[in-house]
Amino acid sequence: xxxxxxxxxxxxxxxxxxxxxxxxxxxxxxxxxxxxxxxxxxxxxxxxxxxxxxxxxxxxxxxxxxxxxxxxxxxxxxxxxxxxxxxxxxxxxxxxxxxxxxxxxxxxxxxxxxxxxxxxxxxxxxxxxxxxxxxxxxxxxxxxxxxxxxxxxxxxxxxxxxxxxxxxxxxxxxxxxxxxxxxxxxxxxxxxxxxxxxxxxxxxxxxxxxxxxxxxxxxxxxxxxxxxxxxxxxxxxxxxxxxxxxxxxxxxxxxxxxxxxxxxxxxxxxxxxxxxxxxxxxxxxxxxxxxxxxxxxxxxxxxxxxxxxxxxxxxxxxxxxxxxxxxxxxxxxxxxxxxxxxxxxxxxxxxxxxxxxxxxxxxxxxxxxxxxxxxxxx
Amino acid sequence: xxxxxxxxxxxxxxxxxxxxxxxxxxxxxxxxxxxxxxxxxxxxxxxxxxxxxxxxxxxxxxxxxxxxxxxxxxxxxxxxxxxxxxxxxxxxxxxxxxxxxxxxxxxxxxxxxxxxxxxxxxxxxxxxxxxxxxxxxxxxxxxxxxxxxxxxxxxxxxxxxxxxxxxxxxxxxxxxxxxxxxxxxxxxxxxxxxxxxxxxxxxxxxxxxxxxxxxxxxxxxxxxxxxxxxxxxxxxxxxxxxxxxxxxxxxxxxxxxxxxxxxxxxxxxxxxxxxxxxxxxxxxxxxxxx
Numbered sequence: 001x002x003x004x005x006x007x008x009x010x011x012x013x014x015x016x017x018x019x020x021x022x023x024x025x026x027x028x029x030x031x032x033x034x035x036x037x038x039x040x041x042x043x044x045x046x047x048x049x050x051x052x053x054x055x056x057x058x059x060x061x062x063x064x065x066x067x068x069x070x071x072x073x074x075x076x077x078x079x080x081x082x083x084x085x086x087x088x089x090x091x092x093x094x095x096x097x098x099x100x101x102x103x104x105x106x107x108x109x110x111x112x113x114x115x116x117x118x119x120x121x122x123x124x125x126x127x128x129x130x131x132x133x134x135x136x137x138x139x140x141x142x143x144x145x146x147x148x149x150x151x152x153x154x155x156x157x158x159x160x161x162x163x164x165x166x167x168x169x170x171x172x173x174x175x176x177x178x179x180x181x182x183x184x185x186x187x188x189x190x191x192x193x194x195x196x197x198x199x200x201x202x203x204x205x206x207x208x209x210x211x212x213x214x215x216x217x218x219x220x221x222x223x224x225x226x227x228x229x230x231x232x233x234x235x236x237x238x239x240x241x242x243x244x245x246x247x248x249x250x251x252x253x254x255x256x257x258x259x260x261x262x263x264x265x266x267x268x269x270x271x272x273x274x275x276x277x278x279x280x281x282x283x284x285x286x287x288x289x290x291x292x293x294x295x296x297x298x299x300x301x302x303x304x305x306x307x308x309x310x311x312x313x314x315x316x317x318x319x320x321x322x323x324x325x326x327x328x329x330x331x332x333x334x335x336x337x338x339x340x341x342x343x344x345x346x347x348x349x350x351x352x353x354x355x356x357x358x359x360x361x362x363x364x365x366x367x368x369x370x371x372x373x374x375x376x377x378x
Numbered sequence: 379x380x381x382x383x384x385x386x387x388x389x390x391x392x393x394x395x396x397x398x399x400x401x402x403x404x405x406x407x408x409x410x411x412x413x414x415x416x417x418x419x420x421x422x423x424x425x426x427x428x429x430x431x432x433x434x435x436x437x438x439x440x441x442x443x444x445x446x447x448x449x450x451x452x453x454x455x456x457x458x459x460x461x462x463x464x465x466x467x468x469x470x471x472x473x474x475x476x477x478x479x480x481x482x483x484x485x486x487x488x489x490x491x492x493x494x495x496x497x498x499x500x501x502x503x504x505x506x507x508x509x510x511x512x513x514x515x516x517x518x519x520x521x522x523x524x525x526x527x528x529x530x531x532x533x534x535x536x537x538x539x540x541x542x543x544x545x546x547x548x549x550x551x552x553x554x555x556x557x558x559x560x561x562x563x564x565x566x567x568x569x570x571x572x573x574x575x576x577x578x579x580x581x582x583x584x585x586x587x588x589x590x591x592x593x594x595x596x597x598x599x600x601x602x603x604x605x606x607x608x609x610x611x612x613x614x615x616x617x618x619x620x621x622x623x624x625x626x627x628x629x630x631x632x633x634x635x636x637x638x639x640x641x642x643x644x645x646x647x648x649x650x651x652x653x654x655x656x657x658x659x660x661x662x663x664x665x666x667x668x
Contacts, residue, residue: 056565077571089562093584102580107571155570 002158037206082152260321278357287351288329448636459623478548503546532617
């Protein structure tokens with residue numbers, strides 16, 4: 001059993017007399033065997049949090065517990081965690097086998113035969129048996145990354161920590177390794193904390209994701225929860241590619257008033273907002289519909305600025321009635337839309353999210369009973 | 379580029395060779411300037427005493443003036459001192475380099491407060507001139523009396539003195555090298571369960587070979603060629619190292635230049651060997667620092 005609990009973890013760095021709060025009161029409960037992804041933009045504190053779990057960074061305030069045992073003050077070598085670094089951090093003067101043996105030699109009493117067997121088993125799992133006698137400098141990036149993984153796996157730790165392990169790989173290899181890592185983690189069943197800035201990795205790999213920004217935890221939930229029910233504007237804009245469209249509006253009566261258009265709200269939605277409130281209207285590109293002519297009062301005139309053909313889809317960038325907002329709609333790949341076209345876009349009310357302009361807090365998320373998102377079946 | 383005609387090329391070549399000739403001429407003169415002392419030393423060492431007085435220093439010995447007597451005398455005088463120099467230089471070099479490496483690791487790979495102050499102390503120590511510590515040093519060794527143990531006592535004094543004197547420079551050299559080691563690699567070792575010393579022994583030390591080449595060569599040269607400490611700290615002739623032995627070849631009413639030159643060549647030979655065999659590594663190691 002390896003339940004990891006982060007309880008109000010805070011990290012303050014002293015930068016030339018100035019206090020820099022890198023991690024601010026972060027609390028997450030991670031279940032045994034769960035794959036939790038810490039995701040956020042650069043500098044949000046996710047790597048610092050991971051390093052605190054590893055013990056290579058001290059904790060300023062708060063507590064960390066592994067299976068109810070406090071590990072906040074324990075040495076890294078006593079925590080039974082294994083880490084895969086972004087730069088792999090292999091020992092250049094040792095062979096692959098030597099790299100994988102080192103941890104077992106240093107932290108266990110296993111015989112060299114037992115160690116050899118464990119190393120060979122892990123190598124087989126990762127498909128690197130032929131590389132055991134080679135040195136890291138002779139290996140490709142993908143092979144080095146597998147060795148780094150192997151080094152972590154042989155330790156049989158309570159927790160895997162991974163710090164952006166796929167960032168240094170090229171795109172196709174990254175996609176392949178994503179799938180392999182997921183499979184590996186499911187097979188081994190080890191609690192894993194995975195740090196990345198790539199929201200695609202977060203969405204596809206995590207059982208749950210924890211979104212961080214500026215050291216503060218924005219939301220913890222399953223990928224689909226964060227996608228369809230974001231807790232605030234930051235999460236809504238960070239998760240999803242291409243990212244959600246935002247338009248600034250003000251509430252007047254039963255409608256939202258923006259610079260170029262007005263958007264009427266139905267009764268249930270109107271209850272979530274106050275008169276005069278600044279409200280950010282959010283709608284995901286794939287929910288923006290391109291219609292032939294304005295029929296409903298949720299249709300708005302727009303001009304196409306850029307069309308990005310993706311093959312199966314087109315990313316259509318458009319401006320609303322004179323404003324330049326860079327909003328995006330995703331349409332079918334065969335739609336004959338072109339730069340400069342005048343179009344009509346529809347923002348269906350069911351798909352609209354509303355956020356407070358000042359605080360970013362979600363006032364209303366899209367209705368899900370219309371389109372039930374399929375929960376992933378494992 | 380426009381088409382070059384044959385005459386253009388010809389002109390270019392003759393211009394180039396004129397410039398080249400001038401360049402090589404200058405380089406040749408500089409080479410002669412630098413090598414003349416060494417060449418004079420070699421020729422003088424191979425001359426008989428009469429020939430020394432009769433011929434110019436840099437002129438090679440004629441068939442009459444050629445003699446190996448000077449070399450033989452020098453060798454006989456210096457042979458025991460060579461042994462002492464080896465007994466001094468080898469342990470002192472290895473010790474100062476190893477201790478410097480450990481100190482540097484403590485200052486880079488391990489986290490503790492007050493490191494900057496300690497580093498400053500080391501840097502300051504490098505700049506202490508030999509001359510400044512002579513008096514305190516001899517008083518110290520008068521108190522810590524291992525001189526009583528004769529030859530090996532005095533050599534021991536020299537070994538300890540040179541080791542201590544060499545540690546600061548070795549530490550600073552290793553420190554700049556260790557600062558370039560990947561921090562993540564050391565962190566990975568820590569997570570693997572290795573203790574601080576185990577990290578040093580298994581990871582840092584094997585990766586330090588280039589810098590060891592630099593420090594060992596540097597220290598060997600410094601220690602082998604030192605005269606001042608050897609002069610002050612050794613009194614019994616059986617403990618003389620090669621620099622003191624060389625000094626003993628001078629003096630007297632008649633200056634025998636040929637013996638002195640022969641002695642100088644013999645004294646310099648081991649360091650010359652070290653540079654021939656390891657100079658490449660030294661240059662690479664120093665270049666890697668830049």
